[in-house]
Amino acid sequence: MGAAAHKPGVQRRRWPLIVVVTLIALAGLVGFTSLAIWQVNRLHWKVALIERVEARVHAAPVPAPGPDDWAGITAESAEYRHVTLSGTFLNDEEVQIYTPADFGPAYWVLTPLRRDDGTVVMVNRGQVPENLKDPATREAPEGPQTVTGLLRISEDRGWLFSRDNDPENGNWYRRDIGSITAAKGFENAAPYFIDQDMGADPKGWPRGGQTVVSFRNAHLSYALTWAGLALLVIAAWGLFIWTEFRRTR
Structure with a gap:
């Protein structure tokens, strides 16, 4: 062996x-x-998310959530829901938030809308090119207004390489609703914002209806x-x- x-x-x-x-x-x-x-x-x-968002985006608008519902608002429960609300724009408190666009550097125009109950909802009225950033270069909506659009969740966190908001100097780079309403001194403000639908003039400014409802799968x-x-x-x-x-x- x-x-x-x-x-x-x-x-x-x-x-x-x-x-x-x-x-x-x-x-x-x-x-x-x-x-x-x-x-x-x-x-x-992701498939369930896409189906849920598609159903919400194309549904008939419902009243935007009021103060009693704010605590329960999450991305899963409410984001991209088609809503409507009425009130008066506080045009003097408008905020411009930098964003790249197909036509070059642009800005989201966020204007607070005060409802009859005294609450404030930030409305993203759409994009404007850099040469129209100054509110004096465009016409502002006056008097009672009715807005329809998509409910969006506050962008509390920045993206990779994104710049931080600079409230002291009025420079904004993401739609952080909590920071914006705090800087403006609004005490009874909704924790969400509304992406307004495109208006009657598709070539007007600000240009609404710019929400990107597309999810990479x-x-x-x-x-x-x-x-x-x-x-x-x-x-x-x-x-x-x-x-x-x-x-x-």
């Missing part, structure tokens, strides 16, 4: 290496499979990628085991 163990061409199996490679492969398999399952769950979530491709990597790990481990056992014959 001792002589057989040292026959030419016979090699010992490298069990420590086999165990290490197997553990690494198992970790990779668990990791990639978990990511694939997570992306499948995200896919179902690449979760299926991501799930397939992670699943493919999991299968690749299995194939690589199988090839290693086959090669290792073959060399010990």
Whole structure:
């Protein structure tokens, strides 16, 4: 038996290496499979989100939430809901928020609208080009107004590379409604804002109806990628085991 163990061409199996490679492969398999399952769950979530938003955007407008409903407003429960509200614009308190547009540098025009109950709702009346940023260069709506549009959640957090708001100097870069209403001294202001629908003149300024209702949905491709990597790990481990056992014959 001792002589057989040292026959030419016979090699010992490298069990420590086999165990290490197997553990690494198992970790990779668990990791990639978990990511694939997570992306499948995200896919179902994104599809439900798109269906919900589409239904809200095209529904008939309903009254905008009042103070009694403000505490329960979330993105899931209310964002992109088509709403209507009436009141008077406080044109002297208008805020311009920088945004890139198809026609170059532009600004969102947010104007507070005071309702009959004394509450204030910020209304995004639309975009204007840089040369119309100054309110004196355009006509402001006077008297009682009725607005229809999409309810939007305050942009409390900035995006990657986005600049911070500068309330002291009146420079705004995101629609952070809490900061804006606080800077204006509004004590009874809604925590949301309204993206106003496009007006009768599609070429007028500010240009409403600019809400981008589009959600990138690449979760299926991501799930397939992670699943493919999991299968690749299995194939690589199988090839290693086959090669290792073959060399010990």
